[in-house]
Amino acid sequence: MVTLLNRRSALILSGASVLALSTPLVAQDRRLRLAFIPQENPEKLLGDIAVVTAWLADEIGVAVEGFVTIDHAAAVEALRNGDADISFMGALPFVLAEAQIGAVPLLSEVYRGAPSYTGRIFVRRDSGIKTLSDLRDRDIAFADPISESGYLYPLAEFERVGLIEGPGAAEAFFGRIFFAGGYQQAMQAMAEGLVEAAGASQYADLLLTPDQQAEVTWIAESDKIPSHVVIARPGLDADIQARFVEAMLTLNQPANRDMLRYLYGPDGYVVSAPGVFDGVRDIARHYGLLR
Amino acid sequence: MALEAIFIRDFLKLLFIAWIGAVVFPGSVSATPAKEASWLPEAAAYRLTLFLGNLEPLPWGQVSIAWSEPYRGSKYSVGALDWLDAKSEINVTRLLEAIDQQDRQALFTEATRLIAFRIEEELDRLLIAENPTATRQAVQTGRELYRAFADGVTAADPEAARNVGIAWLDLNSSAGSSGVLGAGAISSDRETMGVAVAVISDYLKQNYLVDDFAPRRRLSALPETAVLNGRTIDVPPSLPPGSDIFDQSPLPRLVLNFEEQGIDEADLPLVAYGDMLFDSAQIFGGPARDLGIACSACHNRSDVNQRLFIPGASHQPGAIDVDGAFFNPIFNDRRDDPIDIPSLRGLRFTGPYGRDGRFASLRDFTRNVVVNEFGGVEPTPFMLDALVAYMLEFDFLPNSMLAHDGRLTDAAPVAARRGEAIFNRPLAGLGERSCASCHVPQSNFLDRQAYDIGSATSPYAGARAGAFDTPTLLGTVYTAPYFHDGSLPSLSAVVDWFDETKSLGLTGTERSDLTAYLETIGAADEPYEAFDDENTAFRLAFSELTTFASTLNTLLPRRDAEHILLLTDTVAADLSADASTMSNLAARPEVYALADRLDEVGAAVRAGEWVAAETSWAAFQRQAASLDQSAF
Numbered sequence: 001m002v003t004l005l006n007r008r009s010a011l012i013l014s015g016a017s018v019l020a021l022s023t024p025l026v027a028q029d030r031r032l033r034l035a036f037i038p039q040e041n042p043e044k045l046l047g048d049i050a051v052v053t054a055w056l057a058d059e060i061g062v063a064v065e066g067f068v069t070i071d072h073a074a075a076v077e078a079l080r081n082g083d084a085d086i087s088f089m090g091a092l093p094f095v096l097a098e099a100q101i102g103a104v105p106l107l108s109e110v111y112r113g114a115p116s117y118t119g120r121i122f123v124r125r126d127s128g129i130k131t132l133s134d135l136r137d138r139d140i141a142f143a144d145p146i147s148e149s150g151y152l153y154p155l156a157e158f159e160r161v162g163l164i165e166g167p168g169a170a171e172a173f174f175g176r177i178f179f180a181g182g183y184q185q186a187m188q189a190m191a192e193g194l195v196e197a198a199g200a201s202q203y204a205d206l207l208l209t210p211d212q213q214a215e216v217t218w219i220a221e222s223d224k225i226p227s228h229v230v231i232a233r234p235g236l237d238a239d240i241q242a243r244f245v246e247a248m249l250t251l252n253q254p255a256n257r258d259m260l261r262y263l264y265g266p267d268g269y270v271v272s273a274p275g276v277f278d279g280v281r282d283i284a285r286h287y288g289l290l291r
Numbered sequence: 292m293a294l295e296a297i298f299i300r301d302f303l304k305l306l307f308i309a310w311i312g313a314v315v316f317p318g319s320v321s322a323t324p325a326k327e328a329s330w331l332p333e334a335a336a337y338r339l340t341l342f343l344g345n346l347e348p349l350p351w352g353q354v355s356i357a358w359s360e361p362y363r364g365s366k367y368s369v370g371a372l373d374w375l376d377a378k379s380e381i382n383v384t385r386l387l388e389a390i391d392q393q394d395r396q397a398l399f400t401e402a403t404r405l406i407a408f409r410i411e412e413e414l415d416r417l418l419i420a421e422n423p424t425a426t427r428q429a430v431q432t433g434r435e436l437y438r439a440f441a442d443g444v445t446a447a448d449p450e451a452a453r454n455v456g457i458a459w460l461d462l463n464s465s466a467g468s469s470g471v472l473g474a475g476a477i478s479s480d481r482e483t484m485g486v487a488v489a490v491i492s493d494y495l496k497q498n499y500l501v502d503d504f505a506p507r508r509r510l511s512a513l514p515e516t517a518v519l520n521g522r523t524i525d526v527p528p529s530l531p532p533g534s535d536i537f538d539q540s541p542l543p544r545l546v547l548n549f550e551e552q553g554i555d556e557a558d559l560p561l562v563a564y565g566d567m568l569f570d571s572a573q574i575f576g577g578p579a580r581d582l583g584i585a586c587s588a589c590h591n592r593s594d595v596n597q598r599l600f601i602p603g604a605s606h607q608p609g610a611i612d613v614d615g616a617f618f619n620p621i622f623n624d625r626r627d628d629p630i631d632i633p634s635l636r637g638l639r640f641t642g643p644y645g646r647d648g649r650f651a652s653l654r655d656f657t658r659n660v661v662v663n664e665f666g667g668v669e670p671t672p673f674m675l676d677a678l679v680a681y682m683l684e685f686d687f688l689p690n691s692m693l694a695h696d697g698r699l700t701d702a703a704p705v706a707a708r709r710g711e712a713i714f715n716r717p718l719a720g721l722g723e724r725s726c727a728s729c730h731v732p733q734s735n736f737l738d739r740q741a742y743d744i745g746s747a748t749s750p751y752a753g754a755r756a757g758a759f760d761t762p763t764l765l766g767t768v769y770t771a772p773y774f775h776d777g778s779l780p781s782l783s784a785v786v787d788w789f790d791e792t793k794s795l796g797l798t799g800t801e802r803s804d805l806t807a808y809l810e811t812i813g814a815a816d817e818p819y820e821a822f823d824d825e826n827t828a829f830r831l832a833f834s835e836l837t838t839f840a841s842t843l844n845t846l847l848p849r850r851d852a853e854h855i856l857l858l859t860d861t862v863a864a865d866l867s868a869d870a871s872t873m874s875n876l877a878a879r880p881e882v883y884a885l886a887d888r889l890d891e892v893g894a895a896v897r898a899g900e901w902v903a904a905e906t907s908w909a910a911f912q913r914q915a916a917s918l919d920q921s922a923f
Contacts, residue, residue, distance in 0.1 A: 043368070072471055072472055073472055073473065076472060092471060093471050093472055096471060096472040096473075096474060097472060100472065112874075112876075141460065144468065145468050145475060145477060146468060146470055146471050146474075146475045177464075178460040178461070178463070178464045179463060179464045179468075180460055180463055180464075181427065181430065181431060181434075181463040184328070185434075185463070189456065189460055192456065193453070194453060194456045194457055194460060195460075203876075206871065209871075210867070210868035210869070210870075210871035210872075211867070211868060213870070213871045213879075214867040214868070214870065214871075214883050214886070217880070284474075287475070288474075288475075289470075289471070289474040289475050290474065
């Protein structure tokens with residue numbers, strides 16, 4: 001079913017809605033609406049949403065709708081005004097959404113056995129760079145100025161060891177700072193020798209070619225960063241919320257794992273809690289992103 | 292737009308690809324190919340044009356398709372022309388005229404200028420973009436388009452490549468940020484952007500927006516100034532978009548006769564060395580060697596590679612023209628005749644070799660592959676002995692539904708039993724012979740003869756050139772498609788083909804039963820390798836590579852520098868490359884260190900320092916043993 005929503009909620013793409021035929025006593029007003037943040041291939045995302053919502057409707061026993069928003073702001077707005085009940089986002093957008101509308105964390109995505117990851121400072125093995133202090137006056141590429149693992153957390157490591165006094169002092173320490181546009185671009189710039197170091201996710205070296213991977217190493221690692229989180233709007237019906245969480249946790253079972261590839265491809269989910277994000281709130285405040 | 296989310300999602304997608312890679316790619320121990328990022332449609336068409344433009348005869352039909360249809364595996368649903376129509380103001384008339392007129396130089400000119408104009412178009416867009424998100428989108432698109440030229444610039448002028456690379460970084464950095472949820476917004480730095488745009492734009496004007504390009508003997512993305520300079524520049528070979536040289540998934544199970552008998556390959560140094568050569572691209576010449584294409588690239592684990600595809604050399608996945616223009620121009624037969632990759636299982640029973648049985652000797656066949664088809668230097672007698680010794684160990688897949696004499700066992704389904712009777716029944720359409728007359732059950736379902744059954748199109752009037760070897764029917768469930776050219780997609784299609792072309796007069800039920808029979812004798816108990824969390828494809832590769840290295844126990848005492856260096860160059864590179872597929876990421880540095888030990892062996896041998904070579908080899912063995920448990 002095409003979901004038509006008003007312009008205020010800035011929804012750009014049609015979604016998918018499925019009524020669970022196996023649960024005929026479902027009331028029409030007991031439905032769950034999922035807001036998805038766009039990814040690289042919107043066509044694929046729409047197809048994924050259709051699969052996920054159909055499966056969820058069957059599992060939960062209520063109608064489930066899914067739609068794609070323009071961006072995080074639109075998703076949060078949809079949660080605020082009740083057009084969406086659930087959304088999927090990174091840890092930083094979540095803590096901002098929490099502050100703005102009281103969004104609630106439900107589930108954390110699991111990758112490689114953990115619901116968290118880190119940011120690292122990568123260098124070429126043959127560069128002779130062994131410590132963060134070796135990067136004084138050298139050029140570095142980060143992923144993006146609002147990337148947790150691709151800027152905020154790795155840069156904080158320079159502060160931790162006393163090389164810079166704060167985010168605003170980074171330019172005085174390094175030669176040049178670039179924001180390459182993503183993990184892969186930052187890593188590629190380092191691997192190709194355009195810069196001496198890259199700040200990116202701990203797994204970002206996997207984005208290089210096998211030969212390049214053998215040529216790079218990392219010299220510093222950040223604190224753990226919570227992985228992507230499934231969040232709910234405040235006031236969502238407790239029963240539906242519980243059934244949603246229960247259904248999502250069944251994706252950890254081998255028989256259901258295929259469904260994960262329709263949900264941004266994590267290895268599974270664990271139940272999340274507000275305390276998990278204390279570090280992210282601290283970082284966000286430190287960089288002036290959160291009051 | 293909140294860019295963090297985009298980065299994370301892109302990353303997770305790529306990470307997912309990398310994870311898939313851990314399952315799919317490292318089954319062979321040839322250098323692990325790199326998974327390419329997607330190409331924009333027009334950039335893909337350009338790269339395909341360069342590749343196809345170097346083939347002789349030039350496949351103009353495929354060039355046309357390269358621009359009109361999405362490349363194989365593209366994430367975009369439209370081809371370059373439709374894409375340009377929607378995204379660009381560029382007029383493609385002259386490009387299409389060049390294709391129509393089959394003018395190679397004009398094609399190169401127009402295609403090159405088109406990509407350069409597209410980059411310029413994006414540079415213009417980013418300068419007038421109204422917000423950081425739109426600016427960065429234009430930067431990203433421009434950079435993805437520039438990728439079509441990048442290897443040529445890097446090969447010809449590293450300093451220019453660096454300057455342009457920094458300019459792209461400058462552009463992205465100065466584009467600003469929309470922040471996330473109202474926080475962290477950064478405005479664009481127009482002045483820096485203008486300087487960076489000028490760097491890129493000036494370079495394009497000098498090198499890719501040229502009115503009259505110098506004639507190219509080989510089409511490449513080399514900048515015009517470098518070509519005019521006259522210096523010889525080698526651009527590393529690359530495969531065009533749509534190529535696929537990854538191993539198939541699931542990975543075929545390799546059945547080696549000695550292994551099934553419990554004999555350790557490390558105790559068979561000639562076989563182990565042949566195993567290494569089978570996985571070594573070093574025995575071939577360029578471009579196969581540089582692209583990491585080894586015997587095992589086509590013959591995954593002695594079987595086939597159903598996904599292998601190279602535009603211009605493959606007419607469909609699992610097929611390749613090994614005597615075309617790409618691999619070894621001097622061996623180019625100028626005939627567009629790719630063949631379906633044959634399985635090598637049971638190789639010692641399946642001679643003569645080649646689809647038409649043109650080589651009686653496996654040794655002669657192997658030399659022809661190395662020297663003629665793939666342009667390698669003349670292999671030593673030891674290398675040929677080793678390759679042949681290894682390949683003669685390839686056994687058929689065990690099949691509990693089939694007895695030694697080729698008759699079905701009680702485990703076979705009833706329909707297959709009915710089909711067995713049909714298979715052995717003389718048929719008028721076959722001249723009162725039966726299927727079993729050629730596919731002799733007690734002889735591994737072949738008769739080592741060649742027949743012209745009418746499966747090939749006659750190349751000229753009166754030609755008697757359509758005879759092919761009787762293929763075995765063992766293991767065929769896993770080797771679709773069928774016939775020499777892979778023209779039949781399924782075993783049931785094969786049955787239908789014989790029924791129709793030979794007027795066998797089979798009923799529908801009989802065709803179904805005969806198909807069931809073929810599917811039964813072509814089945815296997817365990818056709819694929821089974822992996823789990825720790826028994827990974829990398830562990831399999833690691834085990835193989837360390838076994839290959841064990842031949843140093845034989846070669847070092849013999850001071851056999853030539854074959855040692857071939858081994859160390861192959862295995863050290865493959866160890867490093869395969870480490871990228873490990874699920875146990877923490878152990879990767881140890882694998883890199885292990886590869887370094889092998890490189891040290893090679894360096895010492897090159898220097899004639901045999902004691903040092905033996906010391907490094909001993910260190911390798913110690914480190915490999917300690918790494919064994921964590922090698923997954």
